[in-house]
Amino acid sequence: MKKIVLFFALLFAGAAFAQSENINNYKYVIIPEKFDFFKEANKYNLNNLTKMALEKYGFTVLYTNQQMPAEVALNRCGALYGDLINDSGMLTTIVSIVLKDCTGKVLFTSEKGKSKQKDYQKAYYEATRIAGASLADLNYQYNGAVIAVPATPTPAVPQATAVATNSNSTATATATAVAVVPVPVNNENQLFAQPITNGYQLVDTTPKVVLKMYKTSQPDSYSAQGDGKNGVVFKKANEWFFEYYQNDKLVSEKLNIKF
Template structure:
């Protein structure tokens, strides 16, 4: 009885977030959950990716090439995690979704298994937890879509935007965070968070007011973003 009540509460908690979840087109699934010893161990990360694809999301691993709108604004995605709450006698897994600020917006009911073989137990528990994802009845609302102008209507010599150049001389210090770095000034205040992509020396970047990309250009680090529909190229002084 107690387990039934807990299951109902968790399911209703997930359903309560359904409206906001419908505003997200993408889900990002890591290559390795923290409690695993290697990437995609027991194929759990691939299976998690397949679960969200089954229910309608566009799903990527962080190392995959992502659509431009997601590469430039990581807040367009939700970030999946699987928590392992297993004990000595049973395997227990829970699926979570977080937004770009790290806030949990969905928690599944606990999936359990008493199988002794790890892979079989994990599969069984994850499938059971995924029933909560199905209960969301996800349908993308289209809220975060932006209209895209047809490239064919723009003359070829005008297609490349000419950025406004800004030189930021403030020293920024890179502090490691999950999947990237936070850049802090001497205050210290977090000025920018940058997240790894599949390209070396190239990061998606998020501040309180801007979203863009940070990449290495020659010997310089550059932060490019749009401000009032104008492309800005800001040179950064980063110490890693």
């Protein structure tokens, strides 16, 4: 029995060590300015509290709306992505801190912080503080590693072109107004969204900045600029599109974006 207990103890210790070693490869952690389970940014000061907890144990923490350092701006996989998970029930507030890599793989989940305080602000504060304290178990120390830009077998991003056909060229020539013809352009190439001030920049695997998109008052809708094109990027039926005018024709380019 003692041998079995010792085996599992060594197994868990080895897993924790490997986990810590992976996290030591990262200098930066990026966290949102608003957690998904709240409607407003930094509710109860939890985002700041989570940031301070990570900084206490050695991480350099950035918000998604901050200007990114060059090594992260050119490679979103050069940072970890932090979040606060809410598992609260009717009588108990329960949260935990998670750290993921750029693919969404969870590298660390903190101890669940629990509080039975009746005041929501006090309860979330206490629970987050407890969860943050378990970051000490990582024994984090950045080792100076440089995370490589992820490779992909897809070719470089082609330039979208607009093509219009008209069997009656005479009518076209004499028309006083040019009809707007949307031209769909499928684009299966992977683009990585990197946070910038007031929006994102889309980077291919070169890495090259293909497009910059800026927030508007509408959700999932951005004004966009890139390669001499000005238009809008928006989400439709869970897919992203870049629309702009080219030679008086509306071009609708499908984008494969990974946030």
